[in-house]
Amino acid sequence: MEISNGVIEGVTGINTPGALLKLIRQGAATTRAELVDITGMARSTVSQRIDDLLTNRLLIESGAAPSTGGRRPALLEFNRNAGVVLVADLGATHSRLAVSNLMAEPLAEVAATRDIGLGPDKTLDWVEREFQGLLAHIGRTESDLMGIGVGLPGPVEFASGHAVLPPIMPGWDGYDVRGRLEQSFGVPALIDNDVNILALGEWWAMDQPVDDFVFVKVGTGIGAGLILGGVLQRGNDGAAGDIGHIQVGDPDIVCRCGNPGCLEASAGGGALAKALAARGHATTVTNDVVALVRDGNRDAIQAVQEAGRLIGRVLATVVNTLNPSVIMIGGDLAAVGAELLARIREVVYSRSTALSTRHLSILHGTLGDHAGITGAAAMAIEHVLSPAAVNSTLAVAGGARQ
Amino acid sequence: MEISNGVIEGVTGINTPGALLKLIRQGAATTRAELVDITGMARSTVSQRIDDLLTNRLLIESGAAPSTGGRRPALLEFNRNAGVVLVADLGATHSRLAVSNLMAEPLAEVAATRDIGLGPDKTLDWVEREFQGLLAHIGRTESDLMGIGVGLPGPVEFASGHAVLPPIMPGWDGYDVRGRLEQSFGVPALIDNDVNILALGEWWAMDQPVDDFVFVKVGTGIGAGLILGGVLQRGNDGAAGDIGHIQVGDPDIVCRCGNPGCLEASAGGGALAKALAARGHATTVTNDVVALVRDGNRDAIQAVQEAGRLIGRVLATVVNTLNPSVIMIGGDLAAVGAELLARIREVVYSRSTALSTRHLSILHGTLGDHAGITGAAAMAIEHVLSPAAVNSTLAVAGGARQ
Numbered sequence: 001m002e003i004s005n006g007v008i009e010g011v012t013g014i015n016t017p018g019a020l021l022k023l024i025r026q027g028a029a030t031t032r033a034e035l036v037d038i039t040g041m042a043r044s045t046v047s048q049r050i051d052d053l054l055t056n057r058l059l060i061e062s063g064a065a066p067s068t069g070g071r072r073p074a075l076l077e078f079n080r081n082a083g084v085v086l087v088a089d090l091g092a093t094h095s096r097l098a099v100s101n102l103m104a105e106p107l108a109e110v111a112a113t114r115d116i117g118l119g120p121d122k123t124l125d126w127v128e129r130e131f132q133g134l135l136a137h138i139g140r141t142e143s144d145l146m147g148i149g150v151g152l153p154g155p156v157e158f159a160s161g162h163a164v165l166p167p168i169m170p171g172w173d174g175y176d177v178r179g180r181l182e183q184s185f186g187v188p189a190l191i192d193n194d195v196n197i198l199a200l201g202e203w204w205a206m207d208q209p210v211d212d213f214v215f216v217k218v219g220t221g222i223g224a225g226l227i228l229g230g231v232l233q234r235g236n237d238g239a240a241g242d243i244g245h246i247q248v249g250d251p252d253i254v255c256r257c258g259n260p261g262c263l264e265a266s267a268g269g270g271a272l273a274k275a276l277a278a279r280g281h282a283t284t285v286t287n288d289v290v291a292l293v294r295d296g297n298r299d300a301i302q303a304v305q306e307a308g309r310l311i312g313r314v315l316a317t318v319v320n321t322l323n324p325s326v327i328m329i330g331g332d333l334a335a336v337g338a339e340l341l342a343r344i345r346e347v348v349y350s351r352s353t354a355l356s357t358r359h360l361s362i363l364h365g366t367l368g369d370h371a372g373i374t375g376a377a378a379m380a381i382e383h384v385l386s387p388a389a390v391n392s393t394l395a396v397a398g399g400a401r402q
Numbered sequence: 403m404e405i406s407n408g409v410i411e412g413v414t415g416i417n418t419p420g421a422l423l424k425l426i427r428q429g430a431a432t433t434r435a436e437l438v439d440i441t442g443m444a445r446s447t448v449s450q451r452i453d454d455l456l457t458n459r460l461l462i463e464s465g466a467a468p469s470t471g472g473r474r475p476a477l478l479e480f481n482r483n484a485g486v487v488l489v490a491d492l493g494a495t496h497s498r499l500a501v502s503n504l505m506a507e508p509l510a511e512v513a514a515t516r517d518i519g520l521g522p523d524k525t526l527d528w529v530e531r532e533f534q535g536l537l538a539h540i541g542r543t544e545s546d547l548m549g550i551g552v553g554l555p556g557p558v559e560f561a562s563g564h565a566v567l568p569p570i571m572p573g574w575d576g577y578d579v580r581g582r583l584e585q586s587f588g589v590p591a592l593i594d595n596d597v598n599i600l601a602l603g604e605w606w607a608m609d610q611p612v613d614d615f616v617f618v619k620v621g622t623g624i625g626a627g628l629i630l631g632g633v634l635q636r637g638n639d640g641a642a643g644d645i646g647h648i649q650v651g652d653p654d655i656v657c658r659c660g661n662p663g664c665l666e667a668s669a670g671g672g673a674l675a676k677a678l679a680a681r682g683h684a685t686t687v688t689n690d691v692v693a694l695v696r697d698g699n700r701d702a703i704q705a706v707q708e709a710g711r712l713i714g715r716v717l718a719t720v721v722n723t724l725n726p727s728v729i730m731i732g733g734d735l736a737a738v739g740a741e742l743l744a745r746i747r748e749v750v751y752s753r754s755t756a757l758s759t760r761h762l763s764i765l766h767g768t769l770g771d772h773a774g775i776t777g778a779a780a781m782a783i784e785h786v787l788s789p790a791a792v793n794s795t796l797a798v799a800g801g802a803r804q
Contacts, residue, residue, distance in 0.1 A: 155757055164757065165756070165757050210638070211638065212635075212637055212638045212642075224723070226723075226724075228630055228631070228635045228637075229630070229631070229633050229635055231631050231633070233614075233630045233631055233724070234725075235614055235630075235724055235725025235726065235758070236612070236613065236614045236725050236726060236727035236761055236762075237725055237757055237758060237760060237761060238725070238757075239722075239725040239755060239757045239758040240614075240723065240724050240725040241723065242722050242723070242725070242755055242757070242758060243722060243723055245722055245754075245755050246718070246719045246722050246723070247715075247718070247753050257755065259753070259755075313649075314719070316648070316649070317648045317716070317719050317723075318723060320641075320644050320645060320647055320648050321626070321628075321642065321643065321644070321645055321648070321719075321720060321723065321724075322628075322635070322637055322642055322723075323636075323637025323638050323639055323640070323641040323642040323644070324637065324638060325638035351649050351661070352647075353641065353644055353647050353659065353661075354567070355557055355566065355567050355639055355640075355641045355644070356637070356639060356641040356644060358639060359638055359639060360638075
C-alpha cells in the first residue's frame with residue numbers, strides 16, 4: 001500500500017545522481033548501460049551524472065564487465081572509502097566506539113567500561129575525545145567525516161535526537177544529543193536507542209535481509225527492535241519494541257519501572273543474577289549467570305530455561321501480532337547458548353498460530369558485541385547516502401565549481 | 403531509515419505525470435506554478451504532463467486560484483469521477499458490495515446475508531453478478547472500471563491474491579481469487595483479509611491519518627490491522643494482526659483453532675453469546691449480546707466488561723510493542739458502546755508504559771458497516787493511481803494516439 005500520509009514522497013526521483021548511486025549500492029546495476037535500461041534515461045544523462053559521482057569519489061571504476069559486443073564497459077563500484085562515519089554504542093556500563101567506512105566496516109574501534117549515569121556532559125566529552133582519537137588513529141581528518149551514529153541505552157525521540165524519560169540514565173532526559181554532536185563535528189548525527197541499532201546491525205549483516213525482522217536483546221533488561229516492511233519501526237514516541245515491560249512475569253516482583261510482573265523483572269539477566277544470589281550463588285550481573293550456566297550449574301540452567309519460556313510467551317504474542325520471518329536473539333544472556341534459545345523456540349512454536357510460524361526462523365544474532373556499532377554506522381550511512389542527501393551534496397559541489 | 407532491501411525504490415520519480423497527480427491528490431499542490439516550485443521542473447514540462455492528465459480526465463480544471471499578480475492561474479483538481487472501482491467486503495455470513503468513485507465514496511451498494519462456506523465458485527459467481535448489476539445501476543460500463551478490491555474473512559497471501567489456510571472458509575484454501583476476478587473484468591484486483599481493509603478504511607477516513615495506527619475488530623472473532631510507519635503491515639505470511647489467538651484467556655476453553663486459552667475463545671462475540679446462553683439467555687450471535695447489553699442486562703454487561711479487560715491486556719502488549727498513536731475499536735461487539743471501550747482503556751493505560759501511552763488515543767471506529775468497502779476501495783484506488791500505474795496508462799494512451 002502506498003496511501004500517502006501528507007508526506008511528499010519521491011522527491012528524489014530515479015533520474016537523480018543520488019538515485020543512480022542507490023541502484024549501484026543495491027547491486028541492481030553495475031554499468032552505465034544497465035542504469036540506462038533500468039531508468040529509461042538517455043545514455044548521455046546517465047553518463048553525466050555518473051561523472052559527477054566519480055568526481056566526488058562516491059563511485060569508482062573498478063574494471064571491465066564482460067563485453068556484449070563492442071568495447072567492454074567499465075564496471076561501476078560504490079567507493080566504500082569515500083568517507084567515514086563515527087559511531088558509538090553507549091551502554092549502561094559498557095560502550096564501544098568506532099570509525100567505520102561506508103559499508104559499516106570498522107576501521108578502528110575502542111571499547112570501554114563507563115557508567116552512563118555520569119550524565120550527558122561528561123559522557124559526550126569523552127565520546128568526542130575518543131572520536132577525535134579514532135580519526136587521528138587511522139590518519140583521516142574531519143574533512144573525511146560524513147556522519148555520526150549513536151545508540152543510547154534508553155528511549156530516544158529519533159526526529160529530534162533527544163533522550164526521552166530514560167529510566168537508567170539520570171540527567172539525560174530531554175538532552176539534545178544530536179544537536180551537541182552536530183555542532184561539534186559539523187556533520188549529521190543520528191541518535192537512536194541501543195536495541196534499534198542492534199536490530200539494524202544484525203539486519204544489515206544478513207546475506208538476504210528479510211522484510212519482517214524482530215531482534216530481541218536479552219541483557220540486564222529486555223527489549224526488541226522491529227523492522228517491518230523493510231523499515232525500522234520506532235512507533236509514535238520512539239517506544240516501539242519495549243517488550244521488557246509486558247506484564248507476564250511473577251506479579252509479586254515489582255519492576256524498576258514501578259509496575260508489577262514485567263517480563264524483564266523476572267527474565268532479564270539482572271533478575272536472574274539477583275534470584276540466583278538469593279540462593280547463595282555469587283551472581284551480581286548477567287555475565288555471572290552466563291558463567292554459571294557454562295559451568296553446568298543446575299540452578300542457573302533452570303533459571304535460564306524458565307526465563308526462556310517466559311520470553312517465549314511474549315514472543316509468541318509478538319509472532320501472532322507481527323508475523324515476522326526471522327526473530328534474532330542477542331544481548332549478554334544470549335551467550336548461554338542453546339539453553340535459552342531452545343526454550344524460546346519451544347514456547348513460540350507451541351503458542352503461536354500455524355500460519356504465522358510456518359516460515360519463521362528463531363536464531364542467535366551473529367555479530368555479538370559488534371552489532372551496535374554496525375547498526376549505528378548503517379543508520380548514519382543510509383542517511384548521508386540517501387538520494388536526497390547525495391543530490392544536495394553534489395549540487396553544492398557543482399555550485400562551488402562554477 | 404531507508405536501508406533498502408533489494409527493492410528498487412523511486413522508479414517513478416517526481417518528474418513523471420503519475421508523481422504530479424499524486425502531489426495534487428495529496429493536496430501538496432493545486433496549480434502548475436506550485437508544481438514547478440515543488441519539483442523544480444521546467445514550467446513547459448509540467449504543463450505538458452498536466453495536459454496529458456487533463457486529456458485522460460484524471461485531472462480537471464476547477465476554477466481559478468487567487469492571482470499573484472498576473473492572470474489568475476487555473477486550479478487543478480483530482481477528478482474523482484474519472485473511473486470507478488468495484489469493491490466487496492465479504493464476511494462469514496454478511497457481505498457488502500459497492501461501486502465507488504476514486505475517492506472511495508460508494509455510488510451504489512448492496513448488502514446481503516450469505517454463507518462464505520458455500521465456497522469460492524458460488525460466492526464469486528454471485529459477486530460477479532452483483533458487480534455487473536452495480537455498474538449497470540449507475541449507468542457505467544466496464545470501460546469505466548479501473549480496479550477491484552475485495553476483503554475476505556480469513557488470511558490472504560496479498561502478493562498472489564490467494565486465500566491461505568482460512569479457518570472458517572471451507573473450500574477456499576489456495577483459491578486464486580485475484581486471478582479469477584482479473585480474468586472476469588480485465589482490471590487489477592487486490593485481495594486482502596477483512597480486518598486489513600477495515601483498518602485501511604478507518605485510516606483513509608481520518609482527518610489527519612497518523613503514522614502508527616492499530617484497528618481492532620471485535621466481532622465473532624477478534625483481529626487487528628496494523629498501519630505502521632504509514633504502511634499497512636501484512637507480515638511475512640499475511641498473518642500480521644492475528645491477535646485473536648494470543649493465549650491470555652481461560653486455558654480450559656479450547657479455541658476453534660485447536661489451542662487453549664485464545665483471546666477470541668474467551669472475549670469474542672461468539673464466545674460471549676455461548677457463555678450467556680449457558681446462563682439461560684437467548685444469545686446465539688454477537689448482535690444478541692449487543693442487544694442484551696443495550697437492554698441493561700447485568701450478566702451481559704459483566705460479560706462485555708470482562709471481555710474488555712481481556713482485550714485490554716492484549717492491547718497493552720500491542721502498545722508496549724508497537725507504540726501506536728491511535729487504536730480504533732470496531733466490529734459488531736463495539737456497538738455495545740462505552741462498556742467495552744472503557745474497560746479496554748482502563749487496562750491499557752494501567753498496564754502499558756508511561757512513554758508508550760502518553761500520546762495514545764483509544765477510540766471507536768467511525769465508519770461502522772462501511773469501513774470494509776471504504777478500505778477495499780482505498781486499496782484498489784491507491785494501486786491503480788500509484789505513479790507507476792498512472793505513468794504506464796498514460797504511456798499506453800500516448801502510444802495509441804501516435
